[in-house]
Amino acid sequence: MKDHHLKAWLSLVETGSIRGAARSLHLSQAAITKAIRELEQDLDAPLIVRSSRGVTLTECGHQLTMRVRLAQAQFELARQDIRQLQGGKEAHVSVAVTPTIYVSLLPDVIDAFRKRMPLAELNLEEGMMPLVLPALRDGSIDFAVAAPVHQALAPEFSFEPLQTLEMIVGCRPGHPLAKATEWEQLLDCEWLMHLAPGSHHTDMVGQLQRAGIPVPQRIITTNSFGVTWNLMTRSDALLSCPAAWLSVQPYAQQVTRVPLRMPLPSITLGILSLRDTPLSLAAETMAELFRREIAAHGKKLATGG
Known part of the structure; x- marks a missing residue:
């Protein structure tokens, strides 16, 4: 696998066709086709499927693309390091x-x-x-x-x-349940959660379920801090968040800690x-x-x- 193979491959991915890659690199279509064929032979795997509409990457092709882009990023980091060592500012x-x-x-x-x-x-x-x-x-x-x-x-x-980090349940100041101490008191409330795979809220719900503890049923799924914080501070929705937020202004003035006796899973x-x-x-x-x-x-x- 040589540099010209990788350049031909990335150009093919970016342009979506042999013709486009050839035009981008100022090469003939035959040269691009040869480079891709040699790549496939070197890897012993099909990388593209050809059709009248261009080319489609196989699963092997997608995997190669991810790794080649990462390799390019590493080469660029090496250039930056060398320039800094030589007194450069990039x-x-x-x-x-x-x-x-x-x-x-x-x-x-x-x-x-x-x-x-x-x-x-x-x-x-x-x-x-x-x-x-x-x-x-x-x-x-x-x-x-x-x-x-x-x-x-x-x-x-x-x-x-x-x-x-210790996790708490936060609510707006003046919330009707701002002094609640039992988990069961909060189950009927609206909750704000980021429930993507690998998120703290997804893990928290899983831990509660495995422990046989009931989980909230009224959940608004959010995916950004701005949306989540705005809803928590301007409605009666609850939020599981790090206790650290209570020490940072102006956020500390916008949230109250619900004094639950039950600790939440830490992160x-x-x-x-x-x-x-x-x-x-x-x-x-x-x-x-x-x-x-x-x-x-x-x-x-x-x-x-």
Whole structure:
């Protein structure tokens, strides 16, 4: 497998046809066809299905595409590292962060990062697990500061636990059940949950069911912090969230902790990355700053105190 094979393959994927790939790379269609055929022979697997409408990737073709794009991303990271070692100023970091981080520590981390790498290009994503895992696979993000259900993570991912977070039930100030102490009192309420596979709420519901504890039936499924927070603070909907949010302004003024006697399953905050895939110098610098800030604010993050 050589460089010209991979360039032909990615061009074919992006353009959707032999003709389009040839035009993009300024080569003949015969050259592209030969490169793809040699790739298939090298891998001993069919990669495309040809038709009058172009080409369609096989399952093997989709897998190759994911890995080739990741390899390209790693080559680009190597270029960035070398330029930095030679005194260059080019660097790019893409990170996904869970709401617990971006409502609390993120500004301090960015400030410290800018003092070290003021000209680096920085991209931040919301750390919802269904989006984080594919982004790690294809190299579009370097790492995530998140709280996955790490016992269920695929072997291709590496998780570095940094802090265990207490979870609470939150409601708006003045909620009719703001002083409830029993779980059963909350079952008839509307709840806000992110129920995608691997999310904390999905894991919490599963743990309650396995313990024989009834779960709420009136659930509004949400997939962003903004929507969830707006509904919780402006309606009687309840939310399971980290206690850490009670220590961050202005959020602390917008939520009240329901004093349940029953503890909720905790979550573990840490750094999630693709196993055996080294970070660039810039990304490792950012990761280390997250480690430092999380360690410095461990108690406040853990309990909100």
